[in-house]
Amino acid sequence: MTNHLLFENIDEPGLASIEVYKRRGGYQMAEQALAMARDSIITSLKDSGLRGRGGAGFPTGLKASFIPQGKMDKYLVCNADESEPGTFKDRELMQKNPHSLIEGMIIAAYAVGANKAFIFIRGEYVQQAEILEKAIEEAKAAGYIGSNILGRGVELDMWVHRGAGAYICGEETGLLDALEGRRGNPRLKPPFPANQGLYQGPTLINNVETLTAITYILKVGADAYKAMGVEKSSGTKLISVSGNVRRPGNYEIEMGMTGRDIIYGLAGGIEEDREVLLWFPGGSSSPVLTKDDLDLPYDYDSLAGAKTMLGSGAIIVADDSNSVVDIAVKTASFYKHESCGKCTPCREGTSWTTKMLKRIQSGEATPMDLDVISSVCEQIMGNCLCVLGDAMAMPVASMVTKFRPHFEAHIEQARVANEARLLAELSAQGNVLQGIAAD
Amino acid sequence: MPRPEIEQITFTVDGRTVEAPAGTMLADAAKLGDVDIPVFCYEPKLGAPVGACRMCLVEVEGIPKLQTACSTPVRDGMVVDTQSDRVKGAQESVVEFLLLNHPLDCPVCDKGGECPLQDISFGWGRGETRFQEPKRHFQKPVELSPLVAIDRERCILCYRCVRFSQEVSEDYQLVLHERGADTFVGTFDGHPYVAPFSGNIIELCPVGALTSQAYRFRARPWDIEQSGSVCTMCPGQCNVSYTVRDDRVVRVLNRENDAVDDGWLCDRGRFAYQSTYVDERVSGPLVREGGELVPASWDRALATAAGILDAADGRVGALAGGTSSNEDGWLLRRLMTEVVGSRDFDSRPAGVLSAGLQAALDAPEAQATVTDLEWADAVLVLDTEPVDDMPVLDLRLRKGVRRHGVRLAVATSRPSALDPNAELSVRFAPGAGEAFACALDAAIGGVGDVGGLARAAGAEPEAVEALGRMLREAGKDVVIVWGERLTHAADPARAANAARALLKASGRLGLLDGHQGSGLLQVPTGGNGRGLRELGVLPNVGPGYSEPAKIGRSSREIAAAAAAGEIDALHLLHVDPVASFPDRARWSSALANATGVIAHASFLTEGVLQHADVVFPSEAGAEKEGTVTHPDGRLQRLRPAVGKPEGTLPTWQVLSHLITALGGRATALTSMMVTTELAEAVPFYAGITHDEIGGFGVRWQEREASAAFPAGDTGPFSLDAPLAAASPNGALRLGSFKSVWSSPEVAHAPALKFLAPKQRAELNPDDAAERGIRHGQRVLVKADGTTVGATAHLRTASPRGSVFLETGLGDQSATALQNPEPTVPSMVTVESA
Numbered sequence A: 001m002t003n004h005l006l007f008e009n010i011d012e013p014g015l016a017s018i019e020v021y022k023r024r025g026g027y028q029m030a031e032q033a034l035a036m037a038r039d040s041i042i043t044s045l046k047d048s049g050l051r052g053r054g055g056a057g058f059p060t061g062l063k064a065s066f067i068p069q070g071k072m073d074k075y076l077v078c079n080a081d082e083s084e085p086g087t088f089k090d091r092e093l094m095q096k097n098p099h100s101l102i103e104g105m106i107i108a109a110y111a112v113g114a115n116k117a118f119i120f121i122r123g124e125y126v127q128q129a130e131i132l133e134k135a136i137e138e139a140k141a142a143g144y145i146g147s148n149i150l151g152r153g154v155e156l157d158m159w160v161h162r163g164a165g166a167y168i169c170g171e172e173t174g175l176l177d178a179l180e181g182r183r184g185n186p187r188l189k190p191p192f193p194a195n196q197g198l199y200q201g202p203t204l205i206n207n208v209e210t211l212t213a214i215t216y217i218l219k220v221g222a223d224a225y226k227a228m229g230v231e232k233s234s235g236t237k238l239i240s241v242s243g244n245v246r247r248p249g250n251y252e253i254e255m256g257m258t259g260r261d262i263i264y265g266l267a268g269g270i271e272e273d274r275e276v277l278l279w280f281p282g283g284s285s286s287p288v289l290t291k292d293d294l295d296l297p298y299d300y301d302s303l304a305g306a307k308t309m310l311g312s313g314a315i316i317v318a319d320d321s322n323s324v325v326d327i328a329v330k331t332a333s334f335y336k337h338e339s340c341g342k343c344t345p346c347r348e349g350t351s352w353t354t355k356m357l358k359r360i361q362s363g364e365a366t367p368m369d370l371d372v373i374s375s376v377c378e379q380i381m382g383n384c385l386c387v388l389g390d391a392m393a394m395p396v397a398s399m400v401t402k403f404r405p406h407f408e409a410h411i412e413q414a415r416v417a418n419e420a421r422l423l424a425e426l427s428a429q430g431n432v433l434q435g436i437a438a439d
Numbered sequence B: 001m002p003r004p005e006i007e008q009i010t011f012t013v014d015g016r017t018v019e020a021p022a023g024t025m026l027a028d029a030a031k032l033g034d035v036d037i038p039v040f041c042y043e044p045k046l047g048a049p050v051g052a053c054r055m056c057l058v059e060v061e062g063i064p065k066l067q068t069a070c071s072t073p074v075r076d077g078m079v080v081d082t083q084s085d086r087v088k089g090a091q092e093s094v095v096e097f098l099l100l101n102h103p104l105d106c107p108v109c110d111k112g113g114e115c116p117l118q119d120i121s122f123g124w125g126r127g128e129t130r131f132q133e134p135k136r137h138f139q140k141p142v143e144l145s146p147l148v149a150i151d152r153e154r155c156i157l158c159y160r161c162v163r164f165s166q167e168v169s170e171d172y173q174l175v176l177h178e179r180g181a182d183t184f185v186g187t188f189d190g191h192p193y194v195a196p197f198s199g200n201i202i203e204l205c206p207v208g209a210l211t212s213q214a215y216r217f218r219a220r221p222w223d224i225e226q227s228g229s230v231c232t233m234c235p236g237q238c239n240v241s242y243t244v245r246d247d248r249v250v251r252v253l254n255r256e257n258d259a260v261d262d263g264w265l266c267d268r269g270r271f272a273y274q275s276t277y278v279d280e281r282v283s284g285p286l287v288r289e290g291g292e293l294v295p296a297s298w299d300r301a302l303a304t305a306a307g308i309l310d311a312a313d314g315r316v317g318a319l320a321g322g323t324s325s326n327e328d329g330w331l332l333r334r335l336m337t338e339v340v341g342s343r344d345f346d347s348r349p350a351g352v353l354s355a356g357l358q359a360a361l362d363a364p365e366a367q368a369t370v371t372d373l374e375w376a377d378a379v380l381v382l383d384t385e386p387v388d389d390m391p392v393l394d395l396r397l398r399k400g401v402r403r404h405g406v407r408l409a410v411a412t413s414r415p416s417a418l419d420p421n422a423e424l425s426v427r428f429a430p431g432a433g434e435a436f437a438c439a440l441d442a443a444i445g446g447v448g449d450v451g452g453l454a455r456a457a458g459a460e461p462e463a464v465e466a467l468g469r470m471l472r473e474a475g476k477d478v479v480i481v482w483g484e485r486l487t488h489a490a491d492p493a494r495a496a497n498a499a500r501a502l503l504k505a506s507g508r509l510g511l512l513d514g515h516q517g518s519g520l521l522q523v524p525t526g527g528n529g530r531g532l533r534e535l536g537v538l539p540n541v542g543p544g545y546s547e548p549a550k551i552g553r554s555s556r557e558i559a560a561a562a563a564a565g566e567i568d569a570l571h572l573l574h575v576d577p578v579a580s581f582p583d584r585a586r587w588s589s590a591l592a593n594a595t596g597v598i599a600h601a602s603f604l605t606e607g608v609l610q611h612a613d614v615v616f617p618s619e620a621g622a623e624k625e626g627t628v629t630h631p632d633g634r635l636q637r638l639r640p641a642v643g644k645p646e647g648t649l650p651t652w653q654v655l656s657h658l659i660t661a662l663g664g665r666a667t668a669l670t671s672m673m674v675t676t677e678l679a680e681a682v683p684f685y686a687g688i689t690h691d692e693i694g695g696f697g698v699r700w701q702e703r704e705a706s707a708a709f710p711a712g713d714t715g716p717f718s719l720d721a722p723l724a725a726a727s728p729n730g731a732l733r734l735g736s737f738k739s740v741w742s743s744p745e746v747a748h749a750p751a752l753k754f755l756a757p758k759q760r761a762e763l764n765p766d767d768a769a770e771r772g773i774r775h776g777q778r779v780l781v782k783a784d785g786t787t788v789g790a791t792a793h794l795r796t797a798s799p800r801g802s803v804f805l806e807t808g809l810g811d812q813s814a815t816a817l818q819n820p821e822p823t824v825p826s827m828v829t830v831e832s833a
Helices: A018-023 A028-034 A038-048 A060-065 A089-096 A098-112 A126-141 A172-179 A208-220 A222-227 A259-266 A300-305 A324-338 A344-361 A367-380 A388-402 A404-438 B026-033 B085-100 B116-124 B160-168 B200-204 B267-277 B298-312 B326-340 B355-362 B391-404 B433-445 B450-456 B461-473 B492-508 B529-534 B555-563 B584-593 B606-611 B651-661 B671-681 B704-708 B744-748 B765-770
Strands: A075-080 A116-121 A146-149 A154-162 A203-207 A236-243 A249-254 A276-280 A314-319 B008-013 B016-021 B057-060 B079-081 B148-150 B174-177 B184-187 B210-212 B225-230 B239-245 B248-254 B286-289 B292-295 B316-320 B378-382 B407-412 B424-427 B478-483 B519-523 B569-573 B596-601 B614-617 B626-629 B634-638 B732-737 B760-763 B778-783 B786-794 B802-806 B827-832
Touching (some): A018 A098, A028 A208, A038 A098, A038 A208, A060 A098, A075 A098, A075 A208, A089 A098, A089 A126, A098 A203, A098 A208, A116 A126, A116 A172, A126 A154, A172 A203, A203 A208, A208 A222, A276 A324, A324 A404, A344 A367, A344 A388, A367 B085, A388 A404, B008 B026, B016 B026, B085 B116, B160 B174, B200 B248, B225 B634, B248 B267, B267 B744, B298 B326, B298 B569, B298 B596, B298 B614, B298 B651, B316 B326, B316 B555, B326 B529, B326 B569, B326 B626, B355 B519, B378 B461, B391 B407, B424 B461, B433 B450, B433 B461, B450 B461, B478 B492, B492 B519, B529 B626, B555 B584, B584 B606, B596 B606, B626 B671, B760 B765, B765 B786
Parallel strands (some): A075 A116, A075 A203, A236 A314, B316 B569, B478 B519, B569 B596, B596 B614, B732 B802, B760 B786
Antiparallel strands (some): A236 A249, A276 A314, B057 B079, B286 B292, B286 B614, B626 B634, B732 B827, B760 B802, B778 B786, B778 B827
């Protein structure tokens, strides 16, 4: 049923060490790649149909082909900031199989001619950063990283850089600013990182899973990889399933598996056999789906067809014991807190939306506020400097649209409760008032 | 880097076909078709657009998402819509978003009435809000610095001010704190934002968040008028616009002139207007009576002054200060040559160069312009500190390096603020400019004893070699920005030799062959130094660098002659040599010995207060009419923005009265007539009028009359070895500097007073360690029985064996310690107090 690539030997003890990794055939692809023409690697990537696993799903081979030719400092940056709520696949990959990432980076760096590589890892991943640093040292000692890799005259140096805990540093240009030592704010695009990225040099930025997948694409061949999954969403995908499921965790699936097979199959169904209220298919920034959407195939295009996205592959399941209002508040609050503040719609829009949702939550709203939320979200979407604003607006707008009766019921209940409380208070004061009148 | 060539393209905006230079951002290009696209964060002066405020979203055909017009360059055939429903929706919501947390305090806000946020809210906003939540609150207003108040509630976080601090002035003080809707502007650790150019953020702010402490609540926009002129406090001659209320200047704004100032002002230029309205200002004529200066009638003051000049019988010395306009300088010259009969006048504090040499240095072929600094392949800053001597130039040099990759080299004695931007910084001993220029020439030419010359200059031979190599290999466009100080040597032969070496080195780099984009740019000591020397307000130069019939005494010789009793009367035009010229002691005795001293002054500085017999009030900047000449040859016009204090005469009129009182010919009834007169006298100014100069000035090099510029004559190159810098040998060489804050205007403007410098002794930490001196402690600097107290300021970039003191601090100035003998360098000892 599932065909494991990235997670093939993931639970093998000691896989994080170079000995075990090499025993499992590690670094053979790097050696093979260095003997290939650079173009043919990029062609393989294009043929494999691999799309970026960080969230945007941009074709990896095409992105690599944007890096200009010529001799200059070029950079490869691995985005290991993994800060999208619900996402924890890269963490396991880096912790258990760091060399597969390093090998993928060596291949990618060679393919685009990058001589400096950085792994920007989120600050909280202390253990993983240490594992990666150790693995890089091992790879250096084994001659896979250095000024003359395997005697082929290929140069590559690699560093691990720990972030300081901002979601926005997972946005590629914000990441570059943070890596350069500035405040992590997204940059205006164009220029795109492929032309002017890190230190104004050509830069290829990819997610951990994407870079790791490169190793396995070379291993099984572009055609075999392409044969996995479905049209336009080839290969396997690591997914992180969390929320009200019996077996939360990371799974490697072939693209095209249905949501039902994932949630009820791999993840063991819902606790206490409750019903699914809603589920985020691709991290907390994806528009939510309902139980009616469970049979959607899990791939880029099917999800896009359902007006949501595959994103980082983080499936968050909320069952019907939850209130959609609370989920909306939680989601909006996160993005409000993480907005960098550079552009107006995101800075003000996320803050305003959160304030309105909290007012709904505390029962001080009217259904008209839901219209204002929808309109604010609509004006955030597509009008921001980066996608953080959309990341709040999309799920919140989808919740307000799909669960409007829930919101209205909450508002009505709260109104009734507030009214009852006020009446009780008033009647308690009534005695006092009568007493005054009697004077 | 050569300036890019730009072709015109055609595009369509809101159905109008518009021609625009290719690559122009849509926000600017649309204006050419009279389409206004609202912006907040976009300000081309700040560099590349950031697309942060999202106010300028427009629809571009073929692109699905709305695009920010500030960052979208126009292309041929582009079709742009700024009026569609989508665009309107986005504009309305950005305005709504920005107003969510913006207080509705326009009626009490300084910006109200001239506020882009107000205008854009009216023009592009929805006119109502749907926001019912509480607004964001901050403590307000708070002091960002003694000059700037910040109201964080009004801030719309366009972060123009932060970008200015980070990317234009590069003082790196302003930052954004916190994140998202909690973001606010401040300095890193809350210290006041004090920097030479800090006031620019007030003008950059598109809302009332950053306001001038000096202007706050002084006027509303409907009370005021703007009046354009030029600031003459330094050679930068920035174009300014005075804000006038009830015939008083209440504010100074920049009046953008790309060729001069790029739209920036230094804080001195921005706030010094306050000194116009202080009690200390001389507001009417004074004469000395019983040892005291007392107010007198104009008739009496003019008669007294005429009497002094008459009685001296030609034994008169005159000095023209740097802020003198061309008209003032010209009339002083006429007074001296035609009526008084003296050739002893000067406009330079020290040093003499022949007419031929001056002409060679100022020749149109050798002239670099301010904009050349931005596009040159390499720029050498030689013996000048731009941020002190010509502040706005500092920003231009930073811009060139940052945006166009100009290779910058700095060669100075004292560490420069530009060192961090420079590819190469070379230090030489203070006063050893001549030897350094010779070493540089040798290094560029690859001839002569570079090592020996460099050592004579107290510089490292390898560094000089590297500098020579860098300039030689940089490309064809090289600009040398050099300070007049290089030619201040007391010995005229030495001064000339320094100039010749500079010319020789420039010739080797092709700076003198007249190709555009390269050349020399001299930073004179006085604000209008160039104008005064072109008019011949020099002892040995006639108008237009002609050879005069008779050569008179230079300022240094005037001092000596007056001290020795050979000159009876001194006429000081906007200058106090005791306070600001080298060799303070000699000037003190010169003024004391003179039987009559006439001064034109705004403030009673020490020399004027103690020795002047007649004081005429000088006009303040905003009261002045006339012309000045920028260091790159641009004639600029001063227009009076406000009237003079009641009963006051302008300086040109005072000088005219003196000329006629002494039997001279009356020629000028207006300031403009003086301009006409001097334009006739200087061949290459021929025919220039106020109208032609206009609002942005005109470079005489670009007029036909420039053909009349005389041929330069550098004279024979001296075969003498240049004067070697003194070996410290236990003592320290004395270097001096005049900080941007050292001027009477700063000392008297209430807002700027806190910046008035206190004496500090800058020295290398190793020299300090040898003397047991710690940073910040009091030290005594001594020479020949004179002692100056200072605070020790240790700088690792300061060269060993030298100490630097500030000038302009009365008897605590560096000038108090300078050696009067022309051939002996000034040496001092430094010890703990």
